[in-house]
Amino acid sequence: xxxVTQTPKFQVLKTGQSxxxxxxxxxxxxxxxxxxxxxxxxxxxIYYSASEGTTDKGEVPNGYNVSRLNKREFSLRLESAAPxxxxxxxxxxxxxxxxxxxxPGTRLTVT
Amino acid sequence: GQQxxxxxQSMFIQEGEDVSMNCTSSSIFNxxxxxxxxxxxxxxxxxxxxxAGELTSNGRLTAQFGITRKDSFLNISASIPSxxxxxxxxxxxxxxxxxxLTFGQGTILTVHP
Numbered sequence: 105x106x107x108v109t110q111t112p113k114f115q116v117l118k119t120g121q122s123x124x125x126x127x128x129x130x131x132x133x134x135x136x137x138x139x140x141x142x143x144x145x146x147x148x149x150i151y152y153s154a155s156e157g158t159t160d161k162g163e164v165p166n167g168y169n170v171s172r173l174n175k176r177e178f179s180l181r182l183e184s185a186a187p188x189x190x191x192x193x194x195x196x197x198x199x200x201x202x203x204x205x206x207x208p209g210t211r212l213t214v215t
Numbered sequence: 216g217q218q219x220x221x222x223x224q225s226m227f228i229q230e231g232e233d234v235s236m237n238c239t240s241s242s243i244f245n246x247x248x249x250x251x252x253x254x255x256x257x258x259x260x261x262x263x264x265x266x267a268g269e270l271t272s273n274g275r276l277t278a279q280f281g282i283t284r285k286d287s288f289l290n291i292s293a294s295i296p297s298x299x300x301x302x303x304x305x306x307x308x309x310x311x312x313x314x315x316l317t318f319g320q321g322t323i324l325t326v327h328p
Contacts, residue, residue, distance in 0.1 A: 202246045206250075
């Protein structure tokens with residue numbers, strides 16, 4: 105089992121560029137999440153998907169969109185990147201026990 | 216968003232010492248989780264707690280679900296250099312849908328050989 109995988113691991117964007125962060129889990133979990141982690145701010149929830157076919161906003165959704173492609177995959181899209189979106193992005197998934205498992209993260213810099 | 220109050224913010228200890236950290240909230244929680252994050256990596260789940268008063272161990276780590284359901288504690292015994300990292304608590308509040316968690320700000324642990 106790979107658990108939760110994320111691609112890419114690093115990315116540098118110019119302001120205004122777009123990109124999609126990919127996430128996949130092989131644990132047959134229903135719920136998936138996207139967080140950003142910034143120094144002094146902890147982990148903040150961007151969007152989540154309680155089950156295949158549903159998505160909901162979290163704490164900081166502005167500037168992002170998500171797609172739950174199937175039960176395994178949950179992608180995060182930045183349509184027009186801004187320097188304020190420089191952060192480390194984590195994908196996570198949860199099964200019936202509410203134990204949440206994280207991916208290795210994507211380190212994004214927007215210049 | 217609401218955060219858990221995690222303390223201490225950082226700890227500098229000697230190898231072999233025991234470590235204690237805790238998370239508190241004014242809200243009631245159904246689930247407490249403790250994670251460790253090393254530089255450049257994602258958080259790794261250490262211990263999960265589901266019942267008030269529950270005490271669970273994972274090697275040298277022991278965590279407890281507080282009786283009031285508003286706090287949780289993590290102890291590390293006989294610390295070693297590889298214990299270095301950031302330890303996060305996370306909880307699922309009573310009434311929260313699905314697996315949405317509230318996180319603490321983390322305790323940065325440094326272990327001197």
